Amino acid sequence: MENILVQTEQLTKAYGPHTVVDQVNLTIQRGDIYGFLGQNGAGKTTTLRMIVGLVKPTSGTVHLFNTRNPKQAVLERVGTMIDMPGFYKNLTVSENLAIHCELIGLKDPTAIERCLHQIGLWEARNKTVRKLSMGMRQRLAIGRAIIHQPELLLLDEPTNGLDPVGIREIRELLLQLSRQQQITLLVSSHLLSEIDQLATRIGIIHHGKLLQEIDTSILRQRMPSYLELKIVEPSRTLFILEQHLGIAKYELSDPGTIRLYEHVEDSAEIIRTLVMNGVQVIEAVRKNASLEDYFIDTISTREASYYAQYLAL
Numbered sequence: 001m002e003n004i005l006v007q008t009e010q011l012t013k014a015y016g017p018h019t020v021v022d023q024v025n026l027t028i029q030r031g032d033i034y035g036f037l038g039q040n041g042a043g044k045t046t047t048l049r050m051i052v053g054l055v056k057p058t059s060g061t062v063h064l065f066n067t068r069n070p071k072q073a074v075l076e077r078v079g080t081m082i083d084m085p086g087f088y089k090n091l092t093v094s095e096n097l098a099i100h101c102e103l104i105g106l107k108d109p110t111a112i113e114r115c116l117h118q119i120g121l122w123e124a125r126n127k128t129v130r131k132l133s134m135g136m137r138q139r140l141a142i143g144r145a146i147i148h149q150p151e152l153l154l155l156d157e158p159t160n161g162l163d164p165v166g167i168r169e170i171r172e173l174l175l176q177l178s179r180q181q182q183i184t185l186l187v188s189s190h191l192l193s194e195i196d197q198l199a200t201r202i203g204i205i206h207h208g209k210l211l212q213e214i215d216t217s218i219l220r221q222r223m224p225s226y227l228e229l230k231i232v233e234p235s236r237t238l239f240i241l242e243q244h245l246g247i248a249k250y251e252l253s254d255p256g257t258i259r260l261y262e263h264v265e266d267s268a269e270i271i272r273t274l275v276m277n278g279v280q281v282i283e284a285v286r287k288n289a290s291l292e293d294y295f296i297d298t299i300s301t302r303e304a305s306y307y308a309q310y311l312a313l
């Protein structure tokens, strides 16, 4: 129980007739980098808001740090960046942090300097916010959320609106906060590649329902590999695959790309048979299914889901 920082039970939010978060049971353990994945409007922000008490659930409960005083726990042990934060744009980075410390009653004289180093803005401490790049502003926002050294950090779409360099900087900062400061992270995102490179555990929310919660290490072990063929004549290729090789599990992802999920280890034999039958194979690569494949499969019709069957979910 000590290691469970957040646990929701049947957490539900309805606005009028619309249930936007629907009986969500989510668990975050100490040390997790929990990637909370969902498309726009899936219910991520509403769930985060309910966890920290900004929105009252219609039903269900949130347990935070297993404490009887969740409000105090939120103030002292949780950092949040849920709504796009405003800054005093004509004041410097340090001044903005100082104002924030005043507001939250943080008296620690070393807090600002420590925080500036953590977020990589020490050199930029005397710049006005107006002059910062989007990525630097986002780091400052994260700085505000961690200045009181929380154990748990909740970030809603922290890489929204950033360019690839900014995205990488935020990812590195979050990994560093997790590894060096031992902060547990809950990061919502619709950017799958981002979560893929960051999370130790993922939860997939779709139309308000938590469809899946799984450790990424387990997911990676279980993800099927496939052979991706780039070919010129798909119908002829499929005919040969089926008739000559007895392969039935495949996916035609675009007219010139076929993914084979069976007999992947026999790739040399497959290519040889295709070539001997006059198929022009432009490329053949063995790959592991990605988080994106898994996500799309999870939110699509579950009954027809190849991966769900494969993983016995």
Ligand SMILES: Nc1ncnc2c1ncn2[C@@H]1O[C@H](COP(=O)(O)OP(=O)(O)OP(=O)(O)O)[C@@H](O)[C@H]1O
Pocket (backbone or CB within 6 Å): 015, 020, 038, 039, 040, 041, 042, 043, 044, 045, 046, 047, 157
């Ligand atoms: N205060 C509100 N009143 C009515 N509907 C709301 C309110 N807040 C959120 N919603 C609706 O709830 C649904 C879920 O919104 P939420 O912001 O939680 O989704 P999200 O997954 O965070 O998506 P996004 O990334 O677009 O913010 C949306 O359809 C949204 O319009």
